[in-house]
Amino acid sequence: MPDRSLIFPASEYRQRIARLQAQLAAKDCDALLLTSAADIFYTTGFLTRFWESPARPWFVIVPAQGDPIAVIPSIGADLMGRTWMPDIRTWNAPDPRDDGVTLLSDSLREVTPETGRIATPMGLETHLRMPLADYHAVQHSIAPRQFVDGTDVIQRVREIKSDPEITKIHDICQIADRAFARVPEFAMAGKGIDAIFRDFQIALLTQGADWVSYVAGGAGQGGYGDVISPAPATPLAKGDILMLDTGAVKDGYFCDFDRNFTVGTPNAATARCHDALWHATQDALEQLRPGMTARDLWAILNNGLTGRGATPLGGRLGHGLGITLTEWPSLTPLDDTELRSGMVLTLEPGAVVEGDRILVHEENIVLRDDGPELLTTRAPQTLMTLAE
Amino acid sequence: MPDRSLIFPASEYRQRIARLQAQLAAKDCDALLLTSAADIFYTTGFLTRFWESPARPWFVIVPAQGDPIAVIPSIGADLMGRTWMPDIRTWNAPDPRDDGVTLLSDSLREVTPETGRIATPMGLETHLRMPLADYHAVQHSIAPRQFVDGTDVIQRVREIKSDPEITKIHDICQIADRAFARVPEFAMAGKGIDAIFRDFQIALLTQGADWVSYVAGGAGQGGYGDVISPAPATPLAKGDILMLDTGAVKDGYFCDFDRNFTVGTPNAATARCHDALWHATQDALEQLRPGMTARDLWAILNNGLTGRGATPLGGRLGHGLGITLTEWPSLTPLDDTELRSGMVLTLEPGAVVEGDRILVHEENIVLRDDGPELLTTRAPQTLMTLAE
Numbered sequence: 001m002p003d004r005s006l007i008f009p010a011s012e013y014r015q016r017i018a019r020l021q022a023q024l025a026a027k028d029c030d031a032l033l034l035t036s037a038a039d040i041f042y043t044t045g046f047l048t049r050f051w052e053s054p055a056r057p058w059f060v061i062v063p064a065q066g067d068p069i070a071v072i073p074s075i076g077a078d079l080m081g082r083t084w085m086p087d088i089r090t091w092n093a094p095d096p097r098d099d100g101v102t103l104l105s106d107s108l109r110e111v112t113p114e115t116g117r118i119a120t121p122m123g124l125e126t127h128l129r130m131p132l133a134d135y136h137a138v139q140h141s142i143a144p145r146q147f148v149d150g151t152d153v154i155q156r157v158r159e160i161k162s163d164p165e166i167t168k169i170h171d172i173c174q175i176a177d178r179a180f181a182r183v184p185e186f187a188m189a190g191k192g193i194d195a196i197f198r199d200f201q202i203a204l205l206t207q208g209a210d211w212v213s214y215v216a217g218g219a220g221q222g223g224y225g226d227v228i229s230p231a232p233a234t235p236l237a238k239g240d241i242l243m244l245d246t247g248a249v250k251d252g253y254f255c256d257f258d259r260n261f262t263v264g265t266p267n268a269a270t271a272r273c274h275d276a277l278w279h280a281t282q283d284a285l286e287q288l289r290p291g292m293t294a295r296d297l298w299a300i301l302n303n304g305l306t307g308r309g310a311t312p313l314g315g316r317l318g319h320g321l322g323i324t325l326t327e328w329p330s331l332t333p334l335d336d337t338e339l340r341s342g343m344v345l346t347l348e349p350g351a352v353v354e355g356d357r358i359l360v361h362e363e364n365i366v367l368r369d370d371g372p373e374l375l376t377t378r379a380p381q382t383l384m385t386l387a388e
Numbered sequence: 389m390p391d392r393s394l395i396f397p398a399s400e401y402r403q404r405i406a407r408l409q410a411q412l413a414a415k416d417c418d419a420l421l422l423t424s425a426a427d428i429f430y431t432t433g434f435l436t437r438f439w440e441s442p443a444r445p446w447f448v449i450v451p452a453q454g455d456p457i458a459v460i461p462s463i464g465a466d467l468m469g470r471t472w473m474p475d476i477r478t479w480n481a482p483d484p485r486d487d488g489v490t491l492l493s494d495s496l497r498e499v500t501p502e503t504g505r506i507a508t509p510m511g512l513e514t515h516l517r518m519p520l521a522d523y524h525a526v527q528h529s530i531a532p533r534q535f536v537d538g539t540d541v542i543q544r545v546r547e548i549k550s551d552p553e554i555t556k557i558h559d560i561c562q563i564a565d566r567a568f569a570r571v572p573e574f575a576m577a578g579k580g581i582d583a584i585f586r587d588f589q590i591a592l593l594t595q596g597a598d599w600v601s602y603v604a605g606g607a608g609q610g611g612y613g614d615v616i617s618p619a620p621a622t623p624l625a626k627g628d629i630l631m632l633d634t635g636a637v638k639d640g641y642f643c644d645f646d647r648n649f650t651v652g653t654p655n656a657a658t659a660r661c662h663d664a665l666w667h668a669t670q671d672a673l674e675q676l677r678p679g680m681t682a683r684d685l686w687a688i689l690n691n692g693l694t695g696r697g698a699t700p701l702g703g704r705l706g707h708g709l710g711i712t713l714t715e716w717p718s719l720t721p722l723d724d725t726e727l728r729s730g731m732v733l734t735l736e737p738g739a740v741v742e743g744d745r746i747l748v749h750e751e752n753i754v755l756r757d758d759g760p761e762l763l764t765t766r767a768p769q770t771l772m773t774l775a776e
Binding site: 053055122129202325 | 437443463464466480481484508510519537582604614616617635704
């Protein structure tokens with residue numbers, strides 16, 4: 001098989017490792033331990049849907065100097081062997097006696113001094129993807145070395161996308177753009193929303209997505225009730241607003257944006273709300289600059305809504321995007337992450353139409369030195385129409 | 389929207405909670421804390437693909453007596469409100485100051501005595517899906533209460549499927565059966581393997597899958613090199629064996645099985661290897677009974693291969709199946725889990741054809757009092773043929 005697992009040339013990964021090692025040095029850490037699908041894909045290029053199986057843990061160690069080490073189940077040796085990774089160590093997992101604990105502990109001891117500090121992500125938007133009891137066993141085995149919070153180490157690096165990464169995200173955004181353009185062909189009054197969700201996934205695959213990790217949406221009279229539900233069998237009806245939201249994947253990179261459609265002419269409140277969402281997004285596209293914080297961008301979107309008489313939703317109004325469906329930062333009044341050139345973000349203002357009906361609008365951008373550049377084809381200013 | 393989130397009637401969930409509470413009593417625990425998508429779906433019926441976003445943690449507490457409590461981000465309140473769950477507590481996540489830590493700690497303190505033992509999964513095939521630093525903060529906040537390993541509490545309950553669950557798994561197996569039957573229509577010599585993977589996902593959706601969480605496979609002369617890779621663009625060639633493996637999803641339940649196809653007449657070594665895999669599976673279908681262990685079933689499959697001159701792969705030869713792509717137990721010589729009536733399992737013998745070429749065969753079964761019942765339509769005894 002050709003080398004499909006290595007999404008980028010080795011130089012791309014070496015640059016990432018160098019940036020992670022600069023972070024380790026700045027934080028006086030001796031190594032970084034990574035356990036999540038995204039972090040392991042980021043450092044190695046190891047891409048597989050096999051993460052769906054919770055059976056086995058996978059590890060990458062980035063020492064303060066030198067090459068990273070993959071410590072993985074032997075079922076992954078062939079695929080990891082086709083990446084750039086120079087040092088791959090395997091065990092036959094799952095092993096109830098010792099599921100990689102000894103191999104991981106030995107590897108950590110090998111590359112760190114006895115008083116070493118080993119960073120691993122522990123903060124917001126991170127998880128430790130290994131059994132907790134095994135983490136405690138490793139902790140005990142490598143003492144007096146200590147684990148410390150490495151959230152910043154990985155997040156400050158991953159959040160700045162390289163040009164090849166931005167191209168990948170642009171590619172999948174374009175695939176989803178083409179799929180959204182087909183929606184009026186298969187979504188119309190009388191068709192079950194579950195059938196529409198299915199056809200939308202088929203359209204994404206037909207347009208070139210490798211797979212579809214996320215489709216959600218909503219439909220209801222003048223707006224919808226939530227944005228994370230699976231599809232009901234209810235047929236779409238005149239007066240409904242249909243929202244489809246997708247995180248489709250190409251070469252391991254996600255898009256994450258939605259589009260809204262109206263079955264027939266929308267009522268005045270819905271049209272007004274949609275107009276406020278569109279213009280609030282426009283405000284962000286015009287005003288956002290590097291050096292602002294996530295909170296500043298939230299304020300542009302939030303004020304763009306309130307200034308036009310709309311009631312913003314209380315949750316975040318956008319977030320980072322890349323090798324997971326959502327990444328930090330969060331566009332909320334509480335997130336003071338600095339927005340820098342090279343960050344890929346979603347602008348996702350949402351507002352209440354009436355009662356429990358809401359609308360949510362979403363675009364994907366990359367922040368450049370002179371401001372945002374759209375990765376999605378901008379949604380039209382008025383709601384797109386489906387056949388009654 | 390109709391009540392699609394509640395896959396089963398409330399009585400099904402009440403029975404599950406009663407069984408979990410019996411386990412808690414047997415282990416002298418005061419509550420169970422669950423954090424994973426599967427465990428939360430199992431106890432509540434809360435089904436969403438939103439777990440693709442790592443941004444927010446979600447919690448369910450099962451006290452030793454009384455109703456369970458959902459402690460979740462407010463973005464999920466609408467969907468959780470449509471499940472059977474009687475007690476739902478929310479916070480506006482993500483919140484960098486306190487992302488549910490106080491709400492979770494307060495809720496745990498409310499339902500447990502000060503000397504309480506709170507079970508949470510820490511063992512093989514489990515992860516803690518919340519930031520590690522927040523787990524430590526909760527641990528500190530609820531002291532002198534202690535977290536203890538609750539792996540057995542959840543696994544001994546979840547591994548025995550109810551009849552409604554078995555029906556759901558059978559449904560998705562039948563959907564995949566129909567999709568596999570269509571493979572010769574879109575897979576033939578000269579077509580790129582990536583295009584075949586895409587068409588196979590489309591076939592799964594067309595046949596009724598809600599979504600496709602997993603497709604992997606391999607293709608190569610007389611056999612393939614690994615079974616977890618994404619698809620390359622290489623065209624399928626005469627003499628290739630194509631394997632497609634899928635974990636498609638319907639109502640939150642997975643199938644997990646593969647099928648093998650030959651482009652033209654297979655060579656003798658490949659045909660012999662496939663025959664050994666088919667007959668080893670047949671041995672298991674005939675000999676497996678409740679009361680055997682996972683190790684016993686591994687031995688039936690392994691001996692079925694070696695007895696026919698085949699060289700078994702070193703990894704597990706099957707595993708549990710249900711609401712994740714793979715569940716415990718693992719069919720290895722090290723797993724002594726008792727196989728009981730109501731367990732759903734994959735039989736997945738794999739063997740070396742020659743050199744680095746392998747073949748893997750897979751069926752899904754439910755174990756009944758009198759032996760296995762197939763959930764998949766049995767693979768034909770000889771390799772299915774694709775056009776040259």
